[in-house]
Amino acid sequence: MKKQIRVGVIGCGAISGAYLGMAKNFPMVEIVACNDLDMDKARAKAAEFGVPKVLNIDQMMASSEIDLILNLTIPKAHVATALRAIENGKHTYSEKPLGVDRAEGLKLLEAAKKKNVLVGCAPDTFMGAGIQTARKLLDDGIIGRPVAFTALMMCPGHESWHPSPEFYYQVGGGPMFDMGPYYLTALLNLLGPVKRLSGMASVAIPQRTITSKDKFGQTIVVQTPDHICGMLEFQNGAVGNIITSFATRFPTYDGRQPITIYGTQGTMRVPDPNDFDGPVHYRRKDDADWIEAQPEFVKGYGRSIGVADMAYAMQSGRAHRADGQQAYAVLDLMQGFLDSSESGRSYEPKAAYERPAPMPAGLPFGVLDF
Numbered sequence: 001m002k003k004q005i006r007v008g009v010i011g012c013g014a015i016s017g018a019y020l021g022m023a024k025n026f027p028m029v030e031i032v033a034c035n036d037l038d039m040d041k042a043r044a045k046a047a048e049f050g051v052p053k054v055l056n057i058d059q060m061m062a063s064s065e066i067d068l069i070l071n072l073t074i075p076k077a078h079v080a081t082a083l084r085a086i087e088n089g090k091h092t093y094s095e096k097p098l099g100v101d102r103a104e105g106l107k108l109l110e111a112a113k114k115k116n117v118l119v120g121c122a123p124d125t126f127m128g129a130g131i132q133t134a135r136k137l138l139d140d141g142i143i144g145r146p147v148a149f150t151a152l153m154m155c156p157g158h159e160s161w162h163p164s165p166e167f168y169y170q171v172g173g174g175p176m177f178d179m180g181p182y183y184l185t186a187l188l189n190l191l192g193p194v195k196r197l198s199g200m201a202s203v204a205i206p207q208r209t210i211t212s213k214d215k216f217g218q219t220i221v222v223q224t225p226d227h228i229c230g231m232l233e234f235q236n237g238a239v240g241n242i243i244t245s246f247a248t249r250f251p252t253y254d255g256r257q258p259i260t261i262y263g264t265q266g267t268m269r270v271p272d273p274n275d276f277d278g279p280v281h282y283r284r285k286d287d288a289d290w291i292e293a294q295p296e297f298v299k300g301y302g303r304s305i306g307v308a309d310m311a312y313a314m315q316s317g318r319a320h321r322a323d324g325q326q327a328y329a330v331l332d333l334m335q336g337f338l339d340s341s342e343s344g345r346s347y348e349p350k351a352a353y354e355r356p357a358p359m360p361a362g363l364p365f366g367v368l369d370f
C-alpha cells in the first residue's frame with residue numbers, strides 16, 4: 001500500500017461537507033485535521049465527518065503530519081492561505097478561483113515552484129463522466145470541426161440561499177469569478193487554448209438584500225460586475241459566447257445542458273459543468289433526433305476527486321489534472337473579460353494552457369492509479 005496523502009482542511013463552511021464526504025471514497029487521501037476562523041465550525045465538521053483533529057492555524061501550518069492543505073476559504077483568502085501553506089512546505093489545493101486577480105495567481109504559482117510543491121485548484125467537475133464524455137466525442141470528431149458555442153450561466157444571485165453570500169459580490173466574486181471557472185475549465189478541456197477574447201460587464205443590480213436565514217434583511221453593496229458577457233475565439237477556430245449573470249431570472253435554456261457546441265457535422269449539448277455526471281446529447285446532420293451518448297468514464301464522483309488525482313500524482317510523479325496552471329489560465333480569461341470591458345479592446349491570453357490528459361475509462365470507482 002502506498003503512503004496516504006495527509007490533508008488538513010482550512011475553511012469549514014458551506015462547501016466543506018461535499019469534500020469531506022466524497023474524500024472518504026479515495027484510499028489515497030486521509031483527512032487528518034480541520035481549521036476555520038470560526039473554530040466552532042471546524043469542530044462541528046470534524047465531528048460530523050470523523051476527522052481526528054481540530055487545529056488552530058499555527059498548528060495546522062507547523063504540523064509535520066500534514067502534506068497538503070485543502071483551502072476551502074472564501075476567494076479573497078485563497079492566496080494568502082495557500083501562500084502560507086507553501087511557505088511551510090505543504091502542497092495546496094484551493095477552491096476556485098485560484099486568486100482574485102492574475103497577480104495573485106502568478107505569485108502563488110511562483111512561490112510553489114520555488115518550494116517545489118504542487119498547486120491544485122477547483123473545479124474538478126471536468127473530471128466527471130459528463131465533460132469527459134463530451135471531450136471524447138468531440139476529439140473523435142462526432143460533430144466535425146467545432147465552429148461555434150454558447151455557454152450560459154444565468155441566475156438572480158446567491159443571496160436567497162447562501163448563509164454568508166457577501167463574498168459573491170466582492171472583488172474575486174461576481175458570476176464570472178464564481179461560476180466562470182466551471183464553464184471556462186470545461187471549455188478549455190473541450191476546445192483547447194484560447195486565442196483571443198473580449199468582454200462587456202456591468203453592475204446590473206447594485207444593491208442586494210439577503211433573504212437566506214441567518215442574515216435575513218441585511219443589504220450588500222455590489223463591488224464587482226454582476227453580469228458579464230464574453231466572446232471567445234479558440235485556437236482551433238471555434239468562436240462563441242459565454243454569459244455569466246447574477247442579475248437574470250427564468251432563463252429559457254436547459255439548465256442541465258447549459259453549453260451547446262455547434263460543429264460542421266452536427267451539434268452537441270454539454271452537461272452542466274458545475275456537476276459531474278450530466279447527460280451528453282448529440283445530433284449529426286442525418287440523425288432524425290438527438291442521441292444520448294454512453295458515459296465514457298466512471299459515474300458518481302464529486303468534489304475532492306481533484307485532490308485524489310493530485311494525491312496519486314504525488315505518489316507516481318505523473319501530472320495531475322486540476323492543477324494550478326489550468327486555474328491560472330482560467331483566471332487570465334476571467335480577468336481578461338473585465339479588462340476588455342474597461343478598455344474596449346480584445347485581449348490575447350498570456351497564460352500558457354495545455355489540456356490535461358483525459359480520464360481513462362474502465363477503472364473501479366475510487367481508484368485513480370494511472
Ligand SMILES: NC(=O)c1ccc[n+]([C@@H]2O[C@H](COP(=O)([O-])OP(=O)(O)OC[C@H]3O[C@@H](n4cnc5c(N)ncnc54)[C@H](O)[C@@H]3O)[C@@H](O)[C@H]2O)c1
Pocket residue numbers: 010011012013014015016035036037038041072073074075077081095096097164178
Ligand atoms: N457554497 C457552494 O455551493 C460552493 C460550491 C463550490 C465552490 N465553492 C467555493 O468554495 C469556497 C468557500 O465557499 P463556501 O460556500 O463554503 O463559503 P462559506 O462562507 O460558507 O465558508 C468559508 C469558510 O472559510 C472560513 N474562512 C474564511 N477565511 C478564512 C481564513 N483566512 N482562515 C480560515 N478560515 C477562513 C470562514 O469562516 C467560513 O467558515 C469559495 O471559494 C466558493 O467559491 C462554494
